[in-house]
Amino acid sequence: MINKIVKSAAEAVKDIHDGAIIMISGFGEAGSPLELIHALIDQGAKDLTIVSNNTGSGNVGLAALIEHKRVKKMICSFPRTANSTVFPELYNAGEIELELVPQGTLAERIRSGGAGVPAFYTPASVNTPLAEGKESRIFDGIEYVLERSIKADFSLVKCEQADRYGNLTYHATARNFGPIMCTAAKKAIIQAKKVVEAGRIDPEVVVTPGIFVERIVEVTNPVNESDLVAQKLKYPW
Amino acid sequence: MVENQTKIGWSKAEMAQKVALDIPDGSYVNLGIGMPEMVADFVPEGRELIYQTENGLLGMGPVPEAGKEDLELVNAGKKPVTTIPGASFFHHADSFTMIRGGHIDVCVLGAMQVSADGDLANWSTGAANAIPAVGGAMDLVAGVKRIFVITQHNTKDGKAKLVKQCSFPLTGKGVVETIYSNLAIIDVKEEGLFVREMGPNVDFEYLKERTEAEIFR
Numbered sequence: 196m197i198n199k200i201v202k203s204a205a206e207a208v209k210d211i212h213d214g215a216i217i218m219i220s221g222f223g224e225a226g227s228p229l230e231l232i233h234a235l236i237d238q239g240a241k242d243l244t245i246v247s248n249n250t251g252s253g254n255v256g257l258a259a260l261i262e263h264k265r266v267k268k269m270i271c272s273f274p275r276t277a278n279s280t281v282f283p284e285l286y287n288a289g290e291i292e293l294e295l296v297p298q299g300t301l302a303e304r305i306r307s308g309g310a311g312v313p314a315f316y317t318p319a320s321v322n323t324p325l326a327e328g329k330e331s332r333i334f335d336g337i338e339y340v341l342e343r344s345i346k347a348d349f350s351l352v353k354c355e356q357a358d359r360y361g362n363l364t365y366h367a368t369a370r371n372f373g374p375i376m377c378t379a380a381k382k383a384i385i386q387a388k389k390v391v392e393a394g395r396i397d398p399e400v401v402v403t404p405g406i407f408v409e410r411i412v413e414v415t416n417p418v419n420e421s422d423l424v425a426q427k428l429k430y431p432w
Numbered sequence: 433m434v435e436n437q438t439k440i441g442w443s444k445a446e447m448a449q450k451v452a453l454d455i456p457d458g459s460y461v462n463l464g465i466g467m468p469e470m471v472a473d474f475v476p477e478g479r480e481l482i483y484q485t486e487n488g489l490l491g492m493g494p495v496p497e498a499g500k501e502d503l504e505l506v507n508a509g510k511k512p513v514t515t516i517p518g519a520s521f522f523h524h525a526d527s528f529t530m531i532r533g534g535h536i537d538v539c540v541l542g543a544m545q546v547s548a549d550g551d552l553a554n555w556s557t558g559a560a561n562a563i564p565a566v567g568g569a570m571d572l573v574a575g576v577k578r579i580f581v582i583t584q585h586n587t588k589d590g591k592a593k594l595v596k597q598c599s600f601p602l603t604g605k606g607v608v609e610t611i612y613s614n615l616a617i618i619d620v621k622e623e624g625l626f627v628r629e630m631g632p633n634v635d636f637e638y639l640k641e642r643t644e645a646e647i648f649r
Contacts, residue, residue, distance in 0.1 A: 222487040223510035224503060273565045276510065283563045295564050298486065299528030299571030306525035318574035319532060322551075322605035324558075325566065367521055368488045369504035374523040402523075419503055 198359045199410045200390055204234035207384050207412040211240045211349055218305065218350040218376040219247040219257060223276060224420035226369035228353035228386045229256045231412070233430050235351070236260055246270045246305065246345055248298065248372060250282035253424030261285065268292035270345065272301050278424050297325060300342055302375060308344035309378025309407075317342055350380035353417070354403070357387035358394075361408025362401045374403045382409035388417065440638075441585070441614040441631035449474040450629075451540055451582055451612050459537040460484055460530075462572060465509040467582050468540040482516075484536055486527050486568045491519025508568065531568065532575035539576040541569065543583040543611075545598040548645040550608040550620035552581065553600035566603075573604030585613035585642055592644035594618070594625065615639055624648055 201207050208231060211217065217235075221227030236259055243266050250269055251257030258281040260266055274282050274293060285291040296304065297319045307315050316339035320326045330341040352373045355366040363385060365373055377383040390413040423430075442450065448470035455461060455471075457479040463469050472494070475481055483492040485507045492507060493514035501512035530536055545553040552573060555566045573579055583593055594611065610628075611618040616639055617629040627649045630639060636649055 223506065225487070225506050225510070226504065273567045275563045275565050286563055287561060293564075295566055297566050297570040298524070298568035299532050299575075302524035302528045303532075317532065317571075319571040321574070323570060323602045325570065365521070367502060367505040367515075368485075370521055370523050371488050372524050375525050421503060 199361045199405070199408060200359050201410050201412050204230045204386065204412050204414065205237065207231060207386070207410055208234045208238050208351070210382075211235060211238060213240055214242045215240060215348040216244045216246065216346070218347040218372070218380055219245055220350070220352040220371060220373040220376050221257075222248050222368065222371040224252070225367075226353050226365070226371045226373055227251075227256055227420060228351045229418055229420060230414045231351040231384060231386050232256050232260055236263055236265070236430060241265045242267050244268045244270065246301075246347060248272050248301065249276050250274045250279055252276055252278035252420060253427070254281065254429040255423045256420050256430070258282065259430040261291065264290075266291060268294065270294040270296060270301070272296055272298040295325060302372065304342055304345045305372065305375045305379045308346040309375060312344055314341055314343050316340065345379060347376070347380040348382070350376040350383040352376055352383060352385050354385055354387050356389050356391050356396055357385055357408075357411045358391055358396055358405070360393055361385070361403070361405030361411060362396050363387070363403035363408065364396060364400060365402055370402065377403045377407040383407055384409060385411040386414045386417065387411050388415060389413065438633050440633045443614075444470060445474070447582055447612050447614055450617060451580055452476065454580070454610070455479075455481060455538050460490070460535065462486065462531065462536050462539045462576060464539070464541040464569070466542050468542060469507075469509070471540050471582070484527075484530060485513070486531060486572070488522050488524060488527050489513070489515065489519060490522070490530070491516045493519070528568070528571055531571050534575055534577060536576045538578045538580060539572045540580045540582055541572065543581045543593060544600050545593055545595050546581055546583070546608050546611055547598045548596055548624055550606045551598050552579070552603045552608050553598040554603050556601050558601050569603045573607040578609050579607050580610050580612060581608050582612045585615040592642065594647075595644045596646075615642065618647065
């Protein structure tokens, strides 16, 4: 019997190894899998490359993972946001690498990684510093830059509903990078707000088909990053 | 009644209104963070625009009432928003398929600098200690059909933002169609920057003094 549900966040992240490339869903706090990130901090894996749109805020979630020096490199589009201090300090001290990627290019590098396409041409970033050193080519009179896809060892993704097969639905704009990150990782690890019986999610509304998912943990009352930041909490508490 | 301070140029709200007037009925529109967001408040009666926000929503509605915010329903500025009837959610690759694929009609962005050729710089000053952050701006200027810029005409310390050539790193080359500043509406044409309309108590000489790039009328 296929059953991808595990009992705890700790069990969900137990095989993440040092040096892993990990995609983490979320646009700001919307869709950020805080409980999985905190379990990863407890687990101790280091020298990680993290692919995520932002760098977290306050001293919780992704910002806490960075603060604990587990991350050697960030691949992201917008590393500074409100209440984001951990990454800027380490970056200015030269203690963390940054690969800055236009947001749409980041999305397409992940999508193509999951789709088995190793590279693609995009018009975004042509004639800017972010295209420097990259191959370019003209198609129909327009210049495009060659971008490589990204594949990850693991993805950590937050979703709304999941079943034991790994079929997922999302909530509102928390969907953001989740579906494509599930496709681009060898193992997509999911925290679901609700685990439902197989068959309860209408096949017409499944967003991520179960084939892309490795394992799921139910987190019924996930914390809100902004609440933790407002309370100035640090992980681990 | 004595008015001892003559108003020069437009307020931010008036600038946003000028932009809104130029967006055709039925357009799919992406608004950048900050001043561009104000454009949504001034859509003329009888016009319907659909707002796309690149974090994954088509059919963005106004800010929710206090207490009704959903932290997972936000705009590109990560602020709570609502959905209109007929809205849809999608993942990032689909969002940028809309953007890069040429499906969005108009994008309104802020600017640090715009050049005489319509080059836009709006993501980094290039300073050594600045944390570079680009977001979706480069994808938007590469793929959206029409790029409008809404910006103060000059920086806070009086420097020109409409320059011969951008000194800041570019977001895109030759991408801006029209600039809506507090002093004037300026169209970017092949022959250069053409002033279409000037704000209250602004004349061409006043505008020229505050513009590094050559302007025409």
